[in-house]
Amino acid sequence: MDRSELESRISNDTSPVFAARELLRTSYDTDAEAFRQGADVRALVHTRANTIDKVLRLIWNRYPLSRSSDIALIAVGGYGRGELHPHSDIDLLILTRNGIEEGWQDDLGAFITLLWDLKLDIGHSVRSLEESVASARQDITILTNLLETRTIAGPDGLRKELSDTIFSDDVSSDRDYFLAKRAEQQRRHQKYGDTEYNLEPNVKGSPGALRDIQTIGWITKRHFGLQNTTDLTRFSILTEEEHQILHQGETFLWQLRYGLQLLADRNENRLLFDHQRALAEMLGYQDEGKRLGVELMMQSYYRTVLALAELADVILQFYDEAIIGSGSEDEIRPLNKRFQVRNLYIEAINNQVFAYAPYAIMEIFVLMAQHSEIKGIRATTIRSLRAHRHLIDDAFRSDLAVTTLFMELLRTPHALDQTLSAMKKYNVLGRYLPEFGQIIGQMQHDLFHIYTVDAHTMRVIRNMVRLNSTDVRDEYPLASRLIHRLPKLETLFIAGLYHDVAKGRGGDHSELGAIDAEAFCERHHLSERDTQLVSWMVENHLLMSMTAQRKDISDPDIIQAFARAIPSQAHLDYLYILTVCDISATNPKLWNTWRASLLRQLYIETKRALRRGTDTPVDRQAWIDATREEARGILHAQNMTDDQIEHIWGTVDDDYFLQDSTVDIAWQTAAIIRHGDNPDPLVLIRDTRGGPTDGYSQIIIYMKDRVALFAATTAVLEQLNLNIVDARINSSEGPHSISSYVVLDEQGQPLGVDPARKERTRKRLIEELDDPEDYPDIIHRRTPRQLKHFAFPTEVTFSNDTINQRTVMEVITPDRPGLLARIGQVLLEHRVRLTNAKIATLGERVEDVFFITDEHGEPLRDSGVCQALQQDLCTMLDDIQ
Numbered sequence: 085m086d087r088s089e090l091e092s093r094i095s096n097d098t099s100p101v102f103a104a105r106e107l108l109r110t111s112y113d114t115d116a117e118a119f120r121q122g123a124d125v126r127a128l129v130h131t132r133a134n135t136i137d138k139v140l141r142l143i144w145n146r147y148p149l150s151r152s153s154d155i156a157l158i159a160v161g162g163y164g165r166g167e168l169h170p171h172s173d174i175d176l177l178i179l180t181r182n183g184i185e186e187g188w189q190d191d192l193g194a195f196i197t198l199l200w201d202l203k204l205d206i207g208h209s210v211r212s213l214e215e216s217v218a219s220a221r222q223d224i225t226i227l228t229n230l231l232e233t234r235t236i237a238g239p240d241g242l243r244k245e246l247s248d249t250i251f252s253d254d255v256s257s258d259r260d261y262f263l264a265k266r267a268e269q270q271r272r273h274q275k276y277g278d279t280e281y282n283l284e285p286n287v288k289g290s291p292g293a294l295r296d297i298q299t300i301g302w303i304t305k306r307h308f309g310l311q312n313t314t315d316l317t318r319f320s321i322l323t324e325e326e327h328q329i330l331h332q333g334e335t336f337l338w339q340l341r342y343g344l345q346l347l348a349d350r351n352e353n354r355l356l357f358d359h360q361r362a363l364a365e366m367l368g369y370q371d372e373g374k375r376l377g378v379e380l381m382m383q384s385y386y387r388t389v390l391a392l393a394e395l396a397d398v399i400l401q402f403y404d405e406a407i408i409g410s411g412s413e414d415e416i417r418p419l420n421k422r423f424q425v426r427n428l429y430i431e432a433i434n435n436q437v438f439a440y441a442p443y444a445i446m447e448i449f450v451l452m453a454q455h456s457e458i459k460g461i462r463a464t465t466i467r468s469l470r471a472h473r474h475l476i477d478d479a480f481r482s483d484l485a486v487t488t489l490f491m492e493l494l495r496t497p498h499a500l501d502q503t504l505s506a507m508k509k510y511n512v513l514g515r516y517l518p519e520f521g522q523i524i525g526q527m528q529h530d531l532f533h534i535y536t537v538d539a540h541t542m543r544v545i546r547n548m549v550r551l552n553s554t555d556v557r558d559e560y561p562l563a564s565r566l567i568h569r570l571p572k573l574e575t576l577f578i579a580g581l582y583h584d585v586a587k588g589r590g591g592d593h594s595e596l597g598a599i600d601a602e603a604f605c606e607r608h609h610l611s612e613r614d615t616q617l618v619s620w621m622v623e624n625h626l627l628m629s630m631t632a633q634r635k636d637i638s639d640p641d642i643i644q645a646f647a648r649a650i651p652s653q654a655h656l657d658y659l660y661i662l663t664v665c666d667i668s669a670t671n672p673k674l675w676n677t678w679r680a681s682l683l684r685q686l687y688i689e690t691k692r693a694l695r696r697g698t699d700t701p702v703d704r705q706a707w708i709d710a711t712r713e714e715a716r717g718i719l720h721a722q723n724m725t726d727d728q729i730e731h732i733w734g735t736v737d738d739d740y741f742l743q744d745s746t747v748d749i750a751w752q753t754a755a756i757i758r759h760g761d762n763p764d765p766l767v768l769i770r771d772t773r774g775g776p777t778d779g780y781s782q783i784i785i786y787m788k789d790r791v792a793l794f795a796a797t798t799a800v801l802e803q804l805n806l807n808i809v810d811a812r813i814n815s816s817e818g819p820h821s822i823s824s825y826v827v828l829d830e831q832g833q834p835l836g837v838d839p840a841r842k843e844r845t846r847k848r849l850i851e852e853l854d855d856p857e858d859y860p861d862i863i864h865r866r867t868p869r870q871l872k873h874f875a876f877p878t879e880v881t882f883s884n885d886t887i888n889q890r891t892v893m894e895v896i897t898p899d900r901p902g903l904l905a906r907i908g909q910v911l912l913e914h915r916v917r918l919t920n921a922k923i924a925t926l927g928e929r930v931e932d933v934f935f936i937t938d939e940h941g942e943p944l945r946d947s948g949v950c951q952a953l954q955q956d957l958c959t960m961l962d963d964i965q
Contacts, residue, residue, distance in 0.1 A: 094142040101201050104139050108202065111135045112170065116346050120366065125338045132168040133159075136204075137236050140176075143198055144237040147191040154181040155188065156238030162298075164232035169342050171351040175229060176208040179242050183212045205351060213246055220255050224264045227256060231305050251309050261306045262407045266400065269299050280389040281539040283527070287341045288353040292389025294337050296396050297330065303403055321402065323467065326395055333392045340385065343367060355385070374590050379527055386525030386536055394466070394509055401429075401463040419451055430455075431462035438472035442480055445472065446489040446516070449507050453498040461510070469510055476515040487608045490516070494574040501546035504581075508538060519585050519600045526588050534671050537587050543669035544580045544662075548573075551661065562684055563664045566657045575614050578604065579621035579662055598623035620655065621662055628663040632682040634894075634922055634933050637689065638742050640704055641887055646686065647693035656694065660687050676832060678780055678809045704742075711741040711749065718750035728757045735820060739888070739919070748782075752822065756786050767849045771836035780809065780826050781835040781842070787853060789821040794918045795908030797823065800852045802905055804845055805830050811904075811921040878961040880954040884943045885935070890919060891944040893934045893953075897961045903930060906960050914953050915939045 087110075093103035115128050137159070144150050144157050158164070161175040168174065178192065192210065199206050211219065220227040230250045235243045249255060256264075273291045276282060280292045288294045304321060322330065343366045344352055347359045355363070361378045369377035409427065417425045422437045422444050424430075430452060437444050448465070452458050461469070480486055493503065507513035514521030523537040535543065550556050551567040570576060578601065586596035601622045605615035627649060635642050650656050663683060668675035712733070719729055732753050733740075741749065752768070759766040765787035772782055785797065794813055801808055810826040828834060835842040878897040885892050895907065904923070911918060911934075920935040937943060944950055 091138065091142060094139065095146065100143060100146070101198065104143065104198075104202055107139060108135065108204075116170065119342055119346065122368075125342050126335060128342065129167050129169060129338060132170065132172075133163060133166045136163070136168060136174055139202075140199075141237045143195065147195060149188045149191045150237060152185070152188075153239050154185065154242075155179070156240070156242045157236045158243050159234045159236050161229040161232060164229070164234050166234060169338070169351075170345040171205065171349070172345075173351065174204055174206050176206060176236075177216070177230075177233070178208065178210040179216065179238075179246060180210070180212045181242060183215075184210065213242070213249075216246055217249050217255060220250055224256075224261075224268065227261070228265070228302050231302055251306065256306075258307055259407055262303055262403055265299055265303055269296065279539065280393055281386055281525075281527075281536045283534050284354055284356050285385065285389075286354050287337050287344065287385075290389065292391075292393035292396070294334065294341070296392060297334050297337075300330075300396060300399050303400075307403065307407065321399060325470070326398070326467075329391055329395050333388045333395075336384065336388050339367060355382075375588050379588075382527045383525040383536075386527065390509065390525065394511075397460075398463045398466050401460075405463075419455070423448060423451055425455070425458060426462060428457060428459045429462040430458050430460075431465045432468055435464065435468045435471075438468055438475065442472070442475045443483060443485040443489060445469065445476065445480075445512060446486050446493070449503055449512070450489050450493045450496065452506065453493055453496045453500070453503045456498065461506070466510060469512070473511055473515055476512065481516060482607065486516075491574065491608050494577050499546075500549050500577060501542050504545060505542050508542070517581075517585075517604070520581065522589075523585060523587060528587070535669075537584050540669055541581060541584060544583070544665045545577060547665035547669055548576055548580055548661070551665075560664060560668075560680075562687065563661050566661055569657060570661070571654070572614060575610075575618050575621075576658060576661060578618050579625070579658070580665065582618070582622050583625040583662065583666065594623050594626060617655070617658065620651070621658055624649070624659060625662055625666060628659050628683065628686060629667055632686045633679065634931065636920060636922070636935065637682065637686050638739075639888065640707055640742070643686070643689045643693055647690045650690060650694065653691065653694055656687065656690055673832070676828075678826065678828075704738075708738050708741045711746055714746040715741075715749040715753065718746065719753060722750075722754055724754060724757055729753060732756050736822060740822070752784055752786075755784070756822075759786065765850050765853045767846045767853075769835060769842050769846050771834040780828050783825040783827060783845075783849070785823040785825075785849065785853065786820060788819055792912050793821065793823065793853070795905060795912045796853060797825065797849070798908050799902075799905035800849055801825065801827060802902055804848060806835075806845070807832075808904055809923050811918075811923065813918050813920070878958045880957050882944065882950045882954070884945075886943075888935075889941075889943055890935050890937050891950075893936050895930070895932045895934065895957065895961075897930050899930045900961070903961070904932075907932075907934070907957065910953070910957050910960055911936065914949070914956070916944070916953065917941070 087107065090103045090107040090110075094100040094107065097103060111132075115123075115131060119125065119128055140157060149155055156179050158177040158179050159166075159175070160177045162168070162172060163175050184192070196206070196208060199208075216226075216230065220230055227250065230246065233243050233247060272289055272295065276286065276290045278291065280290065282290060286293065340355065340363065341353060343363050344355065344359055347362050347366070352359070360382065361376075364376075364378040364381040367381060369381040371377050372380065414426050415428075419425060419430070422433055422441060424433060430448060432438070432444070432448070441447075448461065448469075452461070494500065504513060507516075508520075508524065514524050520538070520541075523541070526537045528537070548567075551560060551564045557564045567573075582597050582601035582604065584593060584597065585600055586593040589596055598619045602615055602619040605618050610618070627646075631637065631642070631646050637643060637646075650659070660683065664675075664680075667679060667683075716726070716729060755768055756766060765785060768782075768784040768786075770782055772780060783801075785793075787793070790796075794811070798808060798811075806827040806829060808825055808827055810824075812824040813821060829838070829841070835845060876898060878895065880896075881894045883892045884890075897903070908918075915938070917937050917939060918934055919937060922933040938949075944953075
C-alpha cells in the first residue's frame with residue numbers, strides 16, 4: 085500500500101492500528117536508509133516530526149471531540165520545535181479552554197490507548213488554559229516546554245492564547261527565568277563532571293551539547309518574546325560566524341544522535357562504547373595511520389562541544405548584562421593602555437587593540453593570571469579575540485614580545501591551569517603552540533586514559549600548581565615538599581605541557597615530544613641547561629612509573645640501573661614530581677597509596693644510589709647481612725633467641741631479606757615463632773601506615789609449601805572481592821613458605837575499615853588453604869559492560885633474569901574477573917613456581933609481571949616449556965567471557 089492508501093485507512097478503518105504501524109515503519113525505514121546514504125539530517129529530523137504529525141492528526145480526527153473549538157492537540161518541547169529523532173519522546177499537551185466536557189473522557193481514553201498500541205514513546209498531559217498557566221508558574225520545566233508549541237489538530241487560537249500568557253511576566257519574569265535556567269545548566273554540568281571531555285558523553289545533556297544550545301534558544305525566546313522563530317540573528321545576538329558555529333555544531337550533534345538512536349533502536353543519547361565504533365563507521369570515519377576512526381569521530385565531537393561551550397559563554401554573558409545588570413552602573417578599573425576590568429571581566433579598551441598590537445592577544449591572559457579577581461573575559465572582547473586569532477602565525481610565535489609574555493605567564497604565581505585552559509578554550513593556545521593544537525580533543529579509545537590528551541595535560545598542570553598549596557600535603561607528601569626545592573618551576577610546567585604532545589603521530593611520543601620541547605625552549609630563549617633538562621624530562625617521563633610498577637624495585641641491581649639513567653639529584657626531583665602529577669591526572673582510580681608508595685620507595689632508594697655513586701654497585705650480601713642484623717636486634721628486644729630466629733630464617737632464601745623492611749621481617753618472624761608447630765596455616769592481616777604498603781592491607785601466609793598455593797590463595801581472595809595489587813611468594817629450602825599479598829576492598833579501602841570483614845577473611849583463608857589441593861572454585865562474575873568492548877588477544881612474553889636466576893613472564897591481557905586465579909591454575913598445571921608478582925591494572929588492560937622458576941628453582945630454559953605455557957595461558961585467558 086502506498087502512503088495515501090495507508091492514510092486513508094487510518095482515517096476510515098474500524099481499527100487503524102495496522103495501517104498506522106505500517107506507515108510509521110515504512111517512514112522509519114526510508115528515513116534510516118536515507119541517513120545511511122548521507123541525507124541531510126535536518127531534513128530527516130523535521131520529516132520524522134511531520135510524519136508523526138500526520139498520524140496523530142488522522143487519529144485525532146476520528147473522534148467527535150476533534151470538532152470542538154474548545155480542545156486542541158498541541159506539540160510541546162522538542163516536538164513542539166518540529167524536531168524528532170528516530171526514538172525521541174513525543175510530548176503532547178491536550179489543551180482545553182475550560183476543562184474536559186461531557187463525552188470527551190471516552191474519546192481521550194481511546195485516543196491515548198491507541199497511541200500506546202502503536203508503541204509510540206508518548207508523554208502527554210491534559211490541562212485547561214488555567215491549569216497550564218498554574219503548572220508553568222510552579223515548574224520551570226513545564227514553562228520551558230510551553231515556550232515551544234505547535235498545534236497539530238484543533239483550533240490554533242487556544243495555543244496562541246496560552247503562549248501570550250506564558251511569555252508574560254504574569255508567569256515568570258525575564259530575570260527569574262534566566263536565573264532559573266542558568267542554575268539548571270550549572271547543575272546539569274556538575275552532573276557530568278563540569279567537563280566536555282567524558283569517555284561516554286551524553287550528546288544531549290553533557291556540557292557544550294544539545295541542551296546547552298536549547299538553553300540559549302529558550303532564554304532568547306523568553307527575553308525577546310519569540311513564539312514562532314529561532315532566527316537569533318534577527319536581534320543581533322549572534323554574529324554571522326557565531327550563527328554558523330551554532331548551526332554547524334547542532335547539525336553535527338544531530339548526526340551523532342540520529343545515528344546513535346538507529347544503532348541502539350531506542351531513545352539513547354549516551355555515546356556508549358557499545359555504539360561508538362559502529363557509529364563512527366556509519367558516519368564514514370576511517371582509520372588514519374595509527375589513529376582509529378572512532379578516535380577521529382570523538383575528536384570531532386570534543387572540538388565541536390568546546391566551540392559551542394565558548395559560544396554559550398558569550399551569549400549567556402550578554403544576557404547576564406542585558407537582564408541581570410540592566411539599569412545598574414558599571415564598575416570600571418583601568419589596567420593599562422589596552423585593557424580594563426568592567427564588573428570583574430577584563431575587556432579591551434577598544435575592539436581594534438589586537439589589530440594594532442597583536443602581542444595583546446598574549447598580554448590579556450598574562451593580566452588575567454596576575455589579577456586573581458578577574459572572573460573572565462568580557463563577551464565583546466572574546467569576539468574581538470576570535471576575529472583576530474588569524475594573526476597568530478609564525479611571525480607572532482617568534483616575536484620577542486610574545487615569547488617574553490608567555491614565559492612571564494609561566495612564571496606568574498597563579499592558577500596556571502585555569503589560564504592555560506582559558507587560552508585553549510578561546511583557541512589561542514592551540515594556535516600559539518600548533519603541536520598542542522593537534523592533540524585538542526584527541527581521545528585514546530581505552531579505559532585507562534579517561535581524558536582527551538589536552539584535558540589530561542591541563543590536569544597535569546593543575547596538579548603541579550596544587551603542589552604549592554598546603555591542602556595537598558596529605559595526598560602528595562613527598563612531592564609537595566620537593567616542589568619548593570625546584571629552582572625553576574617554569575621548566576616543570578613546560579615539561580608538563582609537552583610530555584604527551586606527540587601522541588597520535590606514530591612513533592615514540594616521548595622522543596618526538598622531546599624534540600618539540602627543545603624547539604619551544606630555543607624559541608623562548610631558555611638557557612642550554614634548562615633546555616636539556618626539559619627535553620630530558622619529556623623523553624623520560626614514563627621511566628619512573630614503568631620502573632616502579634613493572635620491575636622488582638626491592639632488587640638493588642634494578643635501583644642501580646635506574647639511578648644510572650638519572651643525571652643528577654635535581655633531575656630525580658623534577659622527574660618524580662612530573663611522574664606523580666602525570667599518573668594522578670590520567671585516571672582518578674589510578675593514583676592510590678600503593679602506587680604512591682612504590683614511587684616513594686624508588687625515589688628514596690635512587691637518592692641513596694646517587695649519593696653513593698652509580699659507579700659503585702651495591703654489595704648484595706652486605707645489604708642482606710645488614711637487614712638480618714637490624715631485624716635480629718628487634719627480635720632480641722622481644723626476647724626471641726638466635727636459635728628460634730635461625731630456625732625460621734634458615735629455610736628462606738636471600739631474596740626474603742631484600743624485599744621487606746626490617747620491621748616487617750621482625751613482625752613476621754616473631755609471629756611464626758609464636759605459631760610454633762601448629763599444623764594450621766598462619767594468616768596475619770594488618771593495615772599498614774607509613775611504609776611501602778601505606779593505606780593498604782597486607783596479608784601474610786605461613787604454611788606448608790604447596791605448588792597449588794598461589795592459585796588457591798588468589799581464588800579465595802577474588803571470591804572475597806579483594807583486589808590484589810602485589811604478591812610475593814618466597815621460595816624456601818624447608819617445608820614451609822611465606823607468602824605476602826597486598827590487597828584492598830572493592831572501594832579501594834584497607835580491611836581495617838571493617839574489622840569484622842578482616843576476621844572473616846582470615847578464617848576463610850585458613851579454612852580453604854588447609855588443603856590447597858582441594859582447589860577453591862574460580863569466581864564467575866559477569867565481565868563489566870565497558871570491559872567487553874576492549875577485548876584484545878592476550879600477549880605472554882618471557883625473558884630470563886640471569887642475576888637472580890629466574891624467568892620474567894609478562895602477561896598483557898584484558899581485565900576480567902578471576903584473572904589471577906586462572907593464571908595461577910595454568911602455572912600449577914605446568915608445575916611452575918611463582919616467586920614474585922607485580923600486578924598492574926591499567927583501565928581495561930592488565931599488565932602483570934610474574935617472576936617464575938621451574939620446580940627445582942631454576943629459570944625456564946626450555947623454549948618448548950615456555951611455548952606450551954604461553955599457549956595455555958592465551959587459550960585460558962582469551963576464553964573468559
